Amino acid sequence: MTTPPPARPLSATERTRHRRLREQGRADRAELDSILAAGFVCHLGVTVDGTLMVVPTVYGADDGTLYFHGSVASRSLVAAPGAAVCVTVTHIDGLVLARSVFEHGVNYRSAMIYGVPRPVTDEEEKLAGLRCLTEQSAPGQWDYARRPSRKELAATALLALPLDEASVKVRTGPPDDGDSPDAELGLWAGVLPLNASWGTLRPDPGLDPAIAPPPHLVHRAGTAAQA
Numbered sequence: 001m002t003t004p005p006p007a008r009p010l011s012a013t014e015r016t017r018h019r020r021l022r023e024q025g026r027a028d029r030a031e032l033d034s035i036l037a038a039g040f041v042c043h044l045g046v047t048v049d050g051t052l053m054v055v056p057t058v059y060g061a062d063d064g065t066l067y068f069h070g071s072v073a074s075r076s077l078v079a080a081p082g083a084a085v086c087v088t089v090t091h092i093d094g095l096v097l098a099r100s101v102f103e104h105g106v107n108y109r110s111a112m113i114y115g116v117p118r119p120v121t122d123e124e125e126k127l128a129g130l131r132c133l134t135e136q137s138a139p140g141q142w143d144y145a146r147r148p149s150r151k152e153l154a155a156t157a158l159l160a161l162p163l164d165e166a167s168v169k170v171r172t173g174p175p176d177d178g179d180s181p182d183a184e185l186g187l188w189a190g191v192l193p194l195n196a197s198w199g200t201l202r203p204d205p206g207l208d209p210a211i212a213p214p215p216h217l218v219h220r221a222g223t224a225a226q227a
């Protein structure tokens, strides 16, 4: 019998301590890792010129670090170094349809990360971070597509956020009103699962028909999307 790996608890800080819906809180870092591995879009909350912005953006997670990138002209990225940010990653697994509207909900997995991102300027680290980010959404493309030129690298801002202060919440299962007086109403209740999947490949209309898609894309098309 194999021994399960030891639990690595997420550090509990005043900010990450669950207060409401505490039963949905998770304290194991493996849950954070799996939520981050299952997606590639996060919401980056940052204050720019005194105004709070929440920016959807692509990320890559690797070895205790979350990377996000964009144009060096991006206001949210330029403001982020030195400024505190809050990043969320959310996966929707289904709609929870209860007898009462009050008990309706969502089955989900979500993570919230707090910290101050560090701008990555070292060229080697920048390439490694961009590789991580590219491979998170499109595995196989870093080796297939042309890599960034020096000029493109200079035009790209890459930020690294440590995954030191994070919280996780997960909801699973049926509605909560199965043992309430509403169960006598005779109304249907349950879960409508949501499953995302990749479609079939659509070649660029201008593509030379002699160019076949690479195997990593052929294999991914039509499969379940992790998130």
Ligand SMILES: Cc1cc2nc3c(=O)[nH]c(=O)nc-3n(C[C@H](O)[C@H](O)[C@H](O)COP(=O)(O)OP(=O)(O)OC[C@H]3O[C@@H](n4cnc5c(N)ncnc54)[C@H](O)[C@@H]3O)c2cc1C
Binding pocket: 015, 016, 017, 018, 019, 020, 021, 022, 090, 092, 106, 108, 109, 110, 111, 112, 166, 167, 168, 169
């Ligand atoms: C898709 C989706 C839809 C939701 N819809 C609703 C809704 O309609 N109404 C509602 O009340 N709640 C909803 N929630 C739950 C919501 O995200 C909060 O967890 C909940 O409202 C409690 O908020 P709070 O600020 O009181 O949490 P608290 O537990 O007081 O927050 C304490 C700390 O817990 C952490 N935390 C809180 N929420 C999350 C989370 N979702 N993921 C990771 N860490 C978290 C944060 O670090 C936060 O600082 C939804 C969640 C998801 C993912």
